[in-house]
Amino acid sequence: MAEGFTLVFVDNPEEVHDADVSAVAALDEPTRRRLYDHVVRQPGPVSRDEAAAALGLARKTAAFHLDRLADELLLDVVFERRSGRSGPGAGRPAKLYRRSAKQIAVTLPGRRYELAGKLLAQAVEESDATGEPVRGVLHRKAEELGRQLGGQDDTDVVDLLEAYGFEPRREGDDILLANCPFHALAQEHTSLVCGMNLRLLSGILDGADATGFEACLAPGPGHCCVRLRPAA
Structure with missing residues (x-):
């Protein structure tokens, strides 16, 4: 966990x-x-x-x-x-x-910058403490979180992705993610954020035991850099 x-x-x-x-x-x-x-x-x-x-x-x-x-x-x-x-x-x-202490954030389309920020902050702190490269820690933390999210009881992967703002759409046998919840960060720091996103989604599939799909990098205009494809 x-x-x-x-x-x-x-x-x-x-x-x-x-x-x-x-x-x-x-x-x-x-x-x-x-x-x-x-x-x-x-x-x-x-x-x-x-x-x-x-x-x-x-x-x-x-x-x-x-x-x-x-x-x-x-x-x-x-x-x-x-x-x-x-x-x-x-x-x-x-x-x-x-x-009240309630914080309100409404973005259309949906964004999850707080999630990315927490992952990045944890990666920097652990890297500073252990000497492990930040990117490696970030990938591991993202995958761990993905497995936690996907491993919740009765998780439907498509519903979970919808809830977190990915806007999943069927495109042939693939699942296209029409929205990137980390859009602004991905535009400025593409390699770092897309790598984090790939591990997060791989972890979700693993946690949900969705063995029929695998997360693949497939960047393109107008959608998330990650696509879910039928597992080989």
């Missing part, structure tokens, strides 16, 4: 993408965006009354939009007593809002 990846890539990427799209859509509403921007600029959590007063809104309107932002995980809800007192007579804790 690829050390360091277990907690990062077990989520369903399609579900994460859908949630991010929903969160971005929530910010398209002007009042909601103003409330979000106000909350994140404050040094501490903000109450409904404070937000409403700051933006000249009715308290009910502010509460509705703040709760919608919390539902989308864009804001966290905390409860604090603003009086500083505790015990009987201290009053009920106020419902407050603050920016």
